[in-house]
Amino acid sequence: MAQPEQAGATGVLAGLSDELAGAVERAAAAVVRVDARRRLSASGIIWEATGLVVTADHVLEREEDITVGLADGRDLAATIVGRDPGTDLALLRVEAQGLAAAAPGPAPRVGHLVLALGRPGPGGPMATAGIVSALGGPARTWRGSRLEGFIRTDAVLYPGFSGGPLVDVTGRVLGLNSSHLAQGMSLAIPVESVARIVAALLQTGRVRRGFLGITSQPVLLPIGLRRRLDLDQETGLLVVGVEPDGPADRGGMLLGDVLVGLAGAPVRDTDDLQRLLTGERIGQPTPVRVIRGGEVRDLTITVGERR
Numbered sequence: 001m002a003q004p005e006q007a008g009a010t011g012v013l014a015g016l017s018d019e020l021a022g023a024v025e026r027a028a029a030a031v032v033r034v035d036a037r038r039r040l041s042a043s044g045i046i047w048e049a050t051g052l053v054v055t056a057d058h059v060l061e062r063e064e065d066i067t068v069g070l071a072d073g074r075d076l077a078a079t080i081v082g083r084d085p086g087t088d089l090a091l092l093r094v095e096a097q098g099l100a101a102a103a104p105g106p107a108p109r110v111g112h113l114v115l116a117l118g119r120p121g122p123g124g125p126m127a128t129a130g131i132v133s134a135l136g137g138p139a140r141t142w143r144g145s146r147l148e149g150f151i152r153t154d155a156v157l158y159p160g161f162s163g164g165p166l167v168d169v170t171g172r173v174l175g176l177n178s179s180h181l182a183q184g185m186s187l188a189i190p191v192e193s194v195a196r197i198v199a200a201l202l203q204t205g206r207v208r209r210g211f212l213g214i215t216s217q218p219v220l221l222p223i224g225l226r227r228r229l230d231l232d233q234e235t236g237l238l239v240v241g242v243e244p245d246g247p248a249d250r251g252g253m254l255l256g257d258v259l260v261g262l263a264g265a266p267v268r269d270t271d272d273l274q275r276l277l278t279g280e281r282i283g284q285p286t287p288v289r290v291i292r293g294g295e296v297r298d299l300t301i302t303v304g305e306r307r
Contacts, residue, residue: 019169020129023115026171028125029100031117031164033069034078034092037061043118043164044068044092045176047198049101054194055163057083057090058180068094069122082201086209087147087189088162088178091201102165104191105172108132114153115167116177116186120160130155130186148275151175151188200279208279210303212253212288213246214239218269219258221291229296235268236260236291251301253290260296261289277303 030046034055042059046052053068060066066078076094083090108114112132119125130153137149151166157179165173166188175188189197200207216237226234237259242249253259259267262276263286281303288299 020115020127023167023169023171024117024125024127027102027115027117027165027167027173028119029071030102030173031071031119031125033067033119033121034059034163035067035069040160041069041120042160042162043120043177045163045165045173046099046101047091047194049097049099051094051096051099052081052198053078053092053094054176054198055090055092056176056178056180057085057088058178059162060090066092068092069119070096071100071119071125082205084197084201084207086207087193087197088180089176089189089194089197089201091198102173103171104195105168105170105174107190107192108135108151108168108174110135113169114155114174115169116153116155116157116161116164116188117167118158118161118164118177120158126158126161128156128158128161147181147189147193149190149193150181151190152182153186153188155186157186208282209274209306210277210279210281211246211306212248212273212277212301213243213304214248214253214259215241216259216270216273221258221260225291225294229291231260233260233266233268237267237270237273239290247301247304251288252299253288253301254292257290257292257297259288259290261287263287279305 032044034042034044044053044055047054068076068078078092078094081091081093110132116128134152139147162179166175175190177188181187218235219238239257267273282305285300285302288301290297
């Protein structure tokens, strides 16, 4: 006969097990199969009941003959609305109404229990469990693109899980899983970031990002120079390359300049620069501050668009 303590522990575990299974069932209706490559299918998330589906960009190996498999067994033809390889996110549309759209959840905390869901085949959903091991951003991926935020977990992403949701224990979506953003790690794009990218893709089919046309590296600013120039920041970006006839070149930036400001905000490192080069600045004359020969120079550079 089980002791009361053992029976209590078993009851707690059984309750947790039922909660997790219930979370999978609630979220699974919004998890779809995406057939857009030669071999294994990938996963996706029904973003809006009117037929919008988000998935991972890297799983789209073709731009035509894409099929989305719903939880109810229907296979629907899908078209690409837009793609953003930099964040590994793509937006699809299927001709359907009244779909079971995902329910977004609150921002997770480190230590929260989470589930990674996928539907890489014609059967039911698949799931793995883990915890949120880190929250971060902005950060650069191994391919050099920039993420404004990420969720790192120890939930295993099996083949075909990319594009599926990371959900909490109630089945609400916390992010979109990708095995492509960080080699060897399970990362998810936070649901807030997904929403912003989806809005951009709906508007223009891509996420516009500005660029100056420079190669740079962070450098320390000597304390004496900072005091003389009345600078609060300790670092700037040393310009080690200028693209011929690029925005910076046309604006008068020179090799050896130290970039310390853009649009009135300090530029301390590459992340600062990328954060400031938003799509809204493309084509706009923008004030840029550099240190040249120990003196501050103010330039005006018309921000270009990264292709």
